[in-house]
Amino acid sequence: MxxxxxxxxxxxxxxxxxxxxxxxxxxxxxxxxxxxxxxxxxxxxxxxxxxxxxxxxxxxxxxxxxxxxxxxxxxxxxxxRPNELPDMGPLIGFYEHMRKQGKRAVGRILSMKQVGAPAAAAHALEVSLGHPLIALRCLRLVNGKPFAFVLSYGEPALIKALIQEDINTNDVVVLLETRLGHRLKSNRIEARAIPASAALAKLLDVQRGSPLLRIDFTPVDVSGQSMVYSEMYFRGDSFSYKAVVKR
The missing domain is CATH 1.10.10.10 (Winged helix-like DNA-binding domain superfamily/Winged helix DNA-binding domain)
Structure with a gap:
């Protein structure tokens, strides 16, 4: 050693x-x-x-x-132990956040396929444009109703490992730390409001053009390696996020 x-x-x-x-x-x-x-x-x-x-x-x-x-x-x-690291917040601890409110939160995998890395994923994961990744599309439901759509990109072996550990009931960060043994030091997060496209409106059962909250996040391990890039689209009429920022 x-x-x-x-x-x-x-x-x-x-x-x-x-x-x-x-x-x-x-x-x-x-x-x-x-x-x-x-x-x-x-x-x-x-x-x-x-x-x-x-x-x-x-x-x-x-x-x-x-x-x-x-x-x-x-x-x-x-x-x-990996799960002794600091909590990284309810924005990426979706399932746990909802369960603490007494709500039933589950996911549903819509599709999984190998793709060439698009520009946003290539930049976030620090790989070349077109690098082979798995694109995973999931719908998250709360009390049986569509709540958020998630599009995630990652290396094939890692995405398959996340699915095997049941990504439909566990948050990605939780699985990375507690099931797969990765040690995370940070998450890069970007949030903005967007109008719902026709495809997103259909998935989330809202009117086309309705406001959605888009949150992109990329967990990074202690070695500086970006793990998974995800785009999350929340219904604007169902999701709010409160935080206290301390000096």
């Missing part, structure tokens, strides 16, 4: 701790150090990597700030 970091005259303390953190992060993300795994002691890490104690502590502090490890007083540092 740990390897001694080679030194040369150009290596400074920052370079060493970054390289050490990268090595440990790689082991965590690849599940070579599973959730709950206890890291070696600081002295062991110091010896294993051939670095100073201050370098070890800087590397551990970096991993702690990313939510990858937690320090237990008197016991050492442990790998965290």
């Amino acid at each position: 740990a390897k001694e970091l080679s030194r040369n005259p150009t290596d400074d303390n920052r370079t060493l701790f970054v390289r050490m953190a990268d090595s440990l992060r790689s082991d965590i993300l690849a599940n070579r150090m599973a959730p709950g795994h206890k890291l070696p002691s600081e002295s062991e890490l110091e010896e294993n990597f051939g670095v100073s104690r201050i370098t070890v502590r800087q590397a551990l502090a970096s991993l702690h700030a990313e939510g990858l490890i937690e320090k237990v007083n008197g016991k050492g540092s442990y790998v965290t």
Whole structure:
């Protein structure tokens, strides 16, 4: 797992701790150090990597700030579990948000097919235009009525894994973290109002031209990898979002 970091005259303390953190992060993300795994002691890490104690502590502090490890007083540092990361909000926690309001929320897969990445998906996922992706079309219903339409793009293996874990009753972020073991650090979100096209109006049972709330989101893991790009279209007469922004 740990390897001694080679030194040369150009290596400074920052370079060493970054390289050490990268090595440990790689082991965590690849599940070579599973959730709950206890890291070696600081002295062991110091010896294993051939670095100073201050370098070890800087590397551990970096991993702690990313939510990858937690320090237990008197016991050492442990790998965290993906679902211990901060909540990312009801905009992308749709099912849980609705269930907390006592509503029955389910999804229905309308279609799944391989496509060449369109411009928006290519930009969000940082792939070339036309790169092979799976396009997944889903309708979300609340208490049996159409509530939102979701168009998601992702690498074929990842989309198929999400479907296998039941994307009709679980939010994408929840599945990525708790079922598939990915560790997310952020979500890129953009929201705007649009008029319903004929196709969207039919799916959501509204009049053509009715206002819809479109929300695009892309979860990003701790390595900076964009996971899935989704366009969500909510009925304007059924959905509102409230937030408190703290300084």
